Amino acid sequence: MSTLEIRGLEVTVDTDNGVVEILKGVDLTIKSGETHAIMGPNGSGKSTLAYSIAGHPKYTITGGTVTLDGADVLEMSVDERAKAGLFLAMQYPVEVPGVSVSNFLRTAATALRGEAPKLRTWVTEVKSAMEALNMDPAFATRNVNEGFSGGEKKRHEIMQLELLKPKMAILDETDSGLDVDALRIVSEGVNRAKEANNLGVILITHYTRILRYIKPDFVHVFANGRIVEQGGPELAEKLEANGYADYVSK
């Protein structure tokens, strides 16, 4: 049983126009097996929350704490956070030219497991992870995210989620750019990972569509750098009907 605890998180970013305050005190607690949907309008700071937890160097933490089972996440380097059990499925996965998917996955698995996975079982593991997400086996020989379609990038992210077996996953707009079939396949992957590893999930999205496939236990409305309302799945239905206007004008 793991707990990711975010308390009073304040984050700024340096821009050409100076330092901009983006997160203004975020409080959120996620336990293993729970799924928290974070919904909110563009520019409300949802992605900043995701990247700050993962440790992207662009963001400066100016206040608050993030702990995973009591360990100070903010003190950890980016790779240490992954080793502690955090995973970020990115909205815009980065291209890494000349590095094949199979080499990348094996290097990551070796780093996270502390030893190189046995070749035979590893090959089977990767193959079945790819099949489960309807991916062409040739995918493994392609360079990481290079020339991938939007849907392929997202499948690749969720394949890593299944292979790397984190304790807590943040899915940053994993549903954006997916057609109905791909959304279903990717959602099934997330649900498998939840079931297999009792994964805790922060699901960041604009739309309720993905929540039909990945059932949230909690829904948080994010606006202007903080959580402004919390509720159960019924809150998502309300947002679907009324939009974010109420929260943005507040």
Place this chain on the structure above:
Amino acid sequence: MSVLTTNYLTPSGREEAWRFTPLKRLHGLHDGVAVISDRISLCVKNGLPKGVSFTREDLDPLAQSDDVIIERIRGASKSVSHLSIAANSEIAEPVFLSRSKGAVDTAEFSRVRITLGANARATVIVENTTDTVLAEDLEISLAPGSDLKFVTIQEFESKSVYTARHHAVIDKDAVFKSVTVTVGGDVVRILPTVEFIAPGASANLLGVYFATAGQFFEHRIHVDHAVPHAKSNVNYKGALAGQDAHTVWIGDVLIRAAAEGTDTYELNRNLLLSDGARADSVPNLEIETGEIIGAGHASTTGRFDDEQLFYLMSRGISVNDARRLVVRGFFNEIVLEIGDQVVQDRIMDRIDSELEKAASDV
């Protein structure tokens, strides 16, 4: 032993061709002070397949040169190490040439010729190792319809100086591909140059280099499109790490008035892995006719992409392993063109160890 005293036009360092080169570190190759030994270091590494011969003979130069060191070499010797691939022979396995011996208290003048007969097909890999001072006039003749992959690997030891011109003369419909790898030596200055003498030919000049603290590597490419309908592509990638690591890439492409239907593109990308290193990159495109298919160039010099490192590290990969992956990936595109697994692995391992060395220096 002979001491070369003839005073040709000794470069002062102000000439365009020499303005980047650290002349003082050339062991007197440029000003005639070098003591020239009579060693001939180039040899066949394994046996030669049928259709291939390697002999020592007197040959006139294939093409003129305006490089003063090449002139000195030619002035000193008519004798050439000649690798000849007979017409119509298809050599499946690469032909390896290597260096048997070297020395840094004396210099070697080397003349080499690689000849491909009509419709011959081969891969030649030259492995430049040892600690040596070596100036080389290497000329390649591609007869009509021939196809050569020419790989040179500069894996010299740390005191070595290597100045060379690798000049290919490409006849009708011939296909020339070169992969120039420079990872070792104190000063390496190579002029990979190409001239087309009949239509329908192509040249693909690829290269990678990795300079660490104090090393100077210069690649001065020249592609001469003098005839119609030839195609050229240049793609060199370099990485630099450490104090006073310095690389120079010059890409001169000349499209003469007669060279209608020319298609050319040149690219140089440099990755600066630390402070204190300097990459000069100068593409030059001179076009004397508008009747061409395409002519372009691009040059980029940058640091590690933070987004790439973040992505890899967010999967648990350490910063050093992430850097290694990115650098390997950067070079992969070109190293894989060598087509020989053993050589490729060796170069990638060397790049890894250069990177480690650089990281421990910081």
